[in-house]
Amino acid sequence: MRFDTLSDLKNYKNEISQKQDKGKEIWICGGPGCVANGSMAIAEEFIKALGNKSSSDENTSLWHSIKVLIRPEEKETEKLIRTGITGCMGPCENGPVVHVEPDGLYYQKVTVDDIEGIIGSIKENIPYKAKAMSGLDDKPAEVPSAENIPFLAKQKKIILGKMSTMSPLDLEDYIAHGGYSGLIRALESMAPEEICNEIKASGLRGRGGGGFPTGVKWESCRNSASEMRYVLVNGDEGDPGAFMDRALMEGDPYSVIEGLTIGAYAIGSSEGIIYVRHEYPLAVKRLANAIKNLEEAGLLGTNILGTGFDFHVEICEGGGSFVCGESTALMTSIEGKPGVPRVKYIRSTERGLWESPTVLNNVETWANVPHIITNGSEWFRSIGTENNSGTKVFALVGKVKNTGLVEVPMGTTLRQIIYDIGGGVAQKRPFKAVQTGGPSGGCLPASMLDTPVDFDSLTEAGSMMGSGGMIVMDDRTCMVDIARYFIDFLVEESCGKCVPCREGLKKMQMILHDLTNGKGREGDTKALEDLAEDISDTSLCALGQSAANPVLSTIKYFKEEYIEHEKEHFCRSGVCQGMFRIKIDEEKCKSCGLCSKNCPADTIEKLDSGKYCIKQEGCIRCGACFEVCPFSSVDIVNEVIDDD
Amino acid sequence: MIEITINDIPLKVEKGTTILHAAQANGIDIPTLCNHEGLTLDGNCRLCSVEIEDMGNKKIVASCMFPITRNISVETETERVRRARNTVLQLLVNRNPKAPIIQQLCAKYGVDREERFALEPDLCIRCGRCVRACEAGGTKAIELVGRGFDRHVAPPYELETDACIGCLSCATVCPTGKITYEETPGKRKIWYKEFDVLQCKRCGIYFATKEMLDWAGRPENDRDHCNHCQKYIESVKFLTESQKK
Numbered sequence: 017m018r019f020d021t022l023s024d025l026k027n028y029k030n031e032i033s034q035k036q037d038k039g040k041e042i043w044i045c046g047g048p049g050c051v052a053n054g055s056m057a058i059a060e061e062f063i064k065a066l067g068n069k070s071s072s073d074e075n076t077s078l079w080h081s082i083k084v085l086i087r088p089e090e091k092e093t094e095k096l097i098r099t100g101i102t103g104c105m106g107p108c109e110n111g112p113v114v115h116v117e118p119d120g121l122y123y124q125k126v127t128v129d130d131i132e133g134i135i136g137s138i139k140e141n142i143p144y145k146a147k148a149m150s151g152l153d154d155k156p157a158e159v160p161s162a163e164n165i166p167f168l169a170k171q172k173k174i175i176l177g178k179m180s181t182m183s184p185l186d187l188e189d190y191i192a193h194g195g196y197s198g199l200i201r202a203l204e205s206m207a208p209e210e211i212c213n214e215i216k217a218s219g220l221r222g223r224g225g226g227g228f229p230t231g232v233k234w235e236s237c238r239n240s241a242s243e244m245r246y247v248l249v250n251g252d253e254g255d256p257g258a259f260m261d262r263a264l265m266e267g268d269p270y271s272v273i274e275g276l277t278i279g280a281y282a283i284g285s286s287e288g289i290i291y292v293r294h295e296y297p298l299a300v301k302r303l304a305n306a307i308k309n310l311e312e313a314g315l316l317g318t319n320i321l322g323t324g325f326d327f328h329v330e331i332c333e334g335g336g337s338f339v340c341g342e343s344t345a346l347m348t349s350i351e352g353k354p355g356v357p358r359v360k361y362i363r364s365t366e367r368g369l370w371e372s373p374t375v376l377n378n379v380e381t382w383a384n385v386p387h388i389i390t391n392g393s394e395w396f397r398s399i400g401t402e403n404n405s406g407t408k409v410f411a412l413v414g415k416v417k418n419t420g421l422v423e424v425p426m427g428t429t430l431r432q433i434i435y436d437i438g439g440g441v442a443q444k445r446p447f448k449a450v451q452t453g454g455p456s457g458g459c460l461p462a463s464m465l466d467t468p469v470d471f472d473s474l475t476e477a478g479s480m481m482g483s484g485g486m487i488v489m490d491d492r493t494c495m496v497d498i499a500r501y502f503i504d505f506l507v508e509e510s511c512g513k514c515v516p517c518r519e520g521l522k523k524m525q526m527i528l529h530d531l532t533n534g535k536g537r538e539g540d541t542k543a544l545e546d547l548a549e550d551i552s553d554t555s556l557c558a559l560g561q562s563a564a565n566p567v568l569s570t571i572k573y574f575k576e577e578y579i580e581h582e583k584e585h586f587c588r589s590g591v592c593q594g595m596f597r598i599k600i601d602e603e604k605c606k607s608c609g610l611c612s613k614n615c616p617a618d619t620i621e622k623l624d625s626g627k628y629c630i631k632q633e634g635c636i637r638c639g640a641c642f643e644v645c646p647f648s649s650v651d652i653v654n655e656v657i658d659d660d
Numbered sequence: 661m662i663e664i665t666i667n668d669i670p671l672k673v674e675k676g677t678t679i680l681h682a683a684q685a686n687g688i689d690i691p692t693l694c695n696h697e698g699l700t701l702d703g704n705c706r707l708c709s710v711e712i713e714d715m716g717n718k719k720i721v722a723s724c725m726f727p728i729t730r731n732i733s734v735e736t737e738t739e740r741v742r743r744a745r746n747t748v749l750q751l752l753v754n755r756n757p758k759a760p761i762i763q764q765l766c767a768k769y770g771v772d773r774e775e776r777f778a779l780e781p782d783l784c785i786r787c788g789r790c791v792r793a794c795e796a797g798g799t800k801a802i803e804l805v806g807r808g809f810d811r812h813v814a815p816p817y818e819l820e821t822d823a824c825i826g827c828l829s830c831a832t833v834c835p836t837g838k839i840t841y842e843e844t845p846g847k848r849k850i851w852y853k854e855f856d857v858l859q860c861k862r863c864g865i866y867f868a869t870k871e872m873l874d875w876a877g878r879p880e881n882d883r884d885h886c887n888h889c890q891k892y893i894e895s896v897k898f899l900t901e902s903q904k905k
């Protein structure tokens with residue numbers, strides 16, 4: 017496959033779109049969650065069951081085709097059937113996931129034992145009930161297609177759209193699913209300035225966290241006089257728990273590179289670098305494979321599609337520290353120096369990598385570009401809200417029923433994401449808070465659940481969009497302890513260059529450790545607030561400038577917990593060791609005995625009254641009884657309060 | 661020329677001048693630590709923080725780094741600046757209580773060490789002046805290693821390094837006295853490495869390590885005299901020769 021001119025590629029696209037019967041496809045999720053749950057073995061077995069020998073090395077990621085008999089309405093037709101591995105399909109909690117096309121059916125928690133059944137159901141052209149993904153009311157859907165599965169139905173998958181139905185290795189697949197329409201349109205009918213204007217008009221804002229208007233950035237770089245300009249992909253993704261960018265790079269690497277190519281053409285660059293953290297070896301492999309295929313196909317390299325446009329892409333494996341995601345640190349790291357931020361009073365679009373004008377965008381930002389150029393800025397603006405157009409991908413994790421990768425239009429509320437898509441808090445426990453924005457973000461309480469998810473609303477609420485981590489927390493989460501967790505993380509990840517971040521976060525950590533160890537002192541909460549303000553005022557880079565957000569947002573919404581930790585040395589969530597005791601309220605106890613059955617220390621005894629009571633000497637304060645009691649008769653009380 | 665104000669005093673400055681230089685040229689005092697005129701800028705101590713108003717936005721910036729490119733107004737003594745400065749000093753004195761420069765600045769700005777947050781005393785404030793001085797000489801023998809709180813200055817792998825020529829530039833620019841060295845007649849020890857120091861055959865001072873002269877490319881047959889005596893000998897030679905003519 018090689019395209020020397022624009023018409024070569026257009027003709028090829030025409031040919032595939034006219035191909036009528038595409039046969040059946042069995043897609044096995046090869047995302048990180050499903051692989052961990054054994055999806056690769058399932059893929060192997062599918063291949064074997066269909067009568068093919070799996071080939072060596074990359075076999076599980078390659079696809080093959082064989083013929084089987086299919087029976088629509090008693091008529092036997094010969095059809096092609098293809099098995100393939102995709103990137104993450106989204107519903108990771110319920111993996112391994114198998115997706116059958118063109119029927120669009122989703123099966124969850126598939127095991128090797130289901131293979132025969134799934135193949136049989138394809139032959140019969142009916143859904144395979146046993147592992148159908150859940151519809152409403154948590155029952156397996158009659159027809160498990162996306163529109164009947166709440167987790168999928170409420171999403172709008174543009175960026176993730178192709179990911180459940182194509183092989184991330186296969187350039188043909190990408191092109192067959194609409195890939196490279198954007199580059200064709202750009203090269204064929206748009207001047208570079210027009211592309212910058214189109215991106216500006218689309219209202220696309222950086223998905224890496226800051227929400228800076230992408231088109232404005234491109235234009236400013238384009239207008240900086242220089243021989244050399246660079247386009248960079250930020251694939252550092254250092255937020256704990258986040259995996260959106262990883263999923264994209266592993267599951268749809270071509271879309272990121274197509275976006276990058278369009279960007280390079282728009283700003284007048286011939287060199288692109290994809291910076292990926294080295295903990296993502298599969299992303300590196302998939303991207304490298306994509307680059308190789310694109311070079312062979314003539315979609316990267318010199319004189320692309322005969323237009324005279326040259327563009328080369330390289331991968332740079334980052335050291336993998338959180339701060340390397342910061343723009344100046346990332347560039348310093350690419351230059352071969354330790355990834356430490358630089359003072360940035362001159363924009364990277366004027367003086368960036370190797371002192372040349374540079375555009376750095378997040379993985380997801382780049383992946384939006386082909387869609388905007390293909391469908392136009394007006395289409396893009398029709399999705400999302402006024403100042404926040406398009407969709408956003410989130411990694412929904414924590415104490416939520418359906419964890420996974422979700423994509424929603426900007427402006428969707430937190431409640432819709434957590435309840436309609438996520439299915440609510442796991443184990444039906446009370447919701448306490450949702451953390452967005454990673455270590456630079458914040459925690460929002462139940463009263464803020466109707467906040468629309470967009471850059472401005474989240475910032476206003478005291479959190480941040482960040483790159484798309486969303487961690488749901490239940491009532492067994494201590495907010496002071498959460499703040500401690502993030503500050504511990506940042507103390508580890510601070511580069512240590514500037515005084516406020518290096519020494520200030522350490523001081524903050526000392527206060528938070530005192531608070532969570534029952535050594536809080538009067539005034540600590542106020543001291544944290546003051547210190548937070550000073551650190552954000554004076555730190556050199558955005559890591560330090562935003563580091564206090566987890567502390568400030570938890571103080572803002574959960575001040576009473578801080579005060580309890582500070583003054584009473586009490587942790588109401590039953591998390592901070594030595595700062596609480598578990599007690600059964602005799603009045604409320606309904607004598608069901610569930611607590612006693614679940615107590616790992618066997619320290620709950622039945623009183624003569626039939627009620628249950630905890631023998632405190634043996635209690636290890638695990639909270640199991642608190643969590644299982646169906647009548648909320650178990651309380652978390654202050655350690656030092658005497659029994660009455 | 662760009663018109664700005666510092667503490668309401670109108671000034672005209674060359675485009676690209678840093679706020680610190682503009683202030684210094686006009687007798688306005690801004691404390692600094694990591695900044696050193698002979699070295700590249702780094703902006704890491706944040707002690708030189710000032711508050712600027714730039715197109716309606718008020719913010720704290722590091723004056724040693726901030727280039728003046730627009731009409732801005734600068735304030736060096738607002739409440740916000742005082743807090744920023746005192747926080748920096750507070751954090752430093754908690755860890756570096758024995759560094760004379762920190763003691764002096766804390767006395768000047770009224771900052772005391774906090775017992776609760778007192779860390780194991782260390783002299784190094786991680787300003788990196790030593791590293792930049794060594795780099796400026798072209799030797800690059802030491803670097804800032806480790807991340808976050810553990811960041812510190814060391815030669816590669818914390819071992820004696822061939823790159824070090826024993827020039828003492830690092831120790832000379834260190835504001836805190838962290839970098840120590842031993843000097844005995846004919847011997848010098850710094851960064852785990854021992855050097856022979858050559859003695860001037862004329863005046864008798866110990867003037868340079870062998871490695872410094874190697875680095876400078878001074879030929880083996882021309883290492884008998886210190887710079888001063890070298891010059892003296894040359895001028896005597898010159899005078900005698902011109903008298904002969």
Ligand SMILES: Cc1cc2nc3c(=O)[nH]c(=O)nc-3n(C[C@H](O)[C@H](O)[C@H](O)COP(=O)(O)O)c2cc1C
Nearest residue numbers: 222223224250253254341342343377378381558559
């Ligand atoms: C400490 C820190 C870590 C960051 N990590 C990332 C990251 O992992 N990925 C990312 O895209 N942006 C990250 N950013 C934001 C980048 O600095 C930069 O703003 C972004 O890559 C620009 O791209 P965008 O406009 O497309 O969002 C980080 C910023 C900071 C301060």
Ligand code: SF4
Nearest residue numbers: 511513514517557560
């Ligand atoms: S704010 Fe933190 S991460 Fe950024 S330069 Fe300073 S020490 Fe390094």
Ligand code: SF4
Nearest residue numbers: 615635636638639641
């Ligand atoms: S907290 Fe845990 S150990 Fe204590 S009584 Fe309850 S279940 Fe038993």
Ligand code: SF4
Nearest residue numbers: 794824825827828830
């Ligand atoms: S003494 Fe060694 S480490 Fe110090 S500046 Fe000279 S060469 Fe560098």
Ligand code: SF4
Nearest residue numbers: 784785787788790834
């Ligand atoms: S040794 Fe001295 S010059 Fe070097 S970083 Fe420490 S305080 Fe600064």
Ligand code: FES
Nearest residue numbers: 045047050106108
């Ligand atoms: S990894 Fe399979 S659905 Fe996410």
Ligand code: FES
Nearest residue numbers: 694703705706724
């Ligand atoms: S003197 Fe300006 S930051 Fe150190």
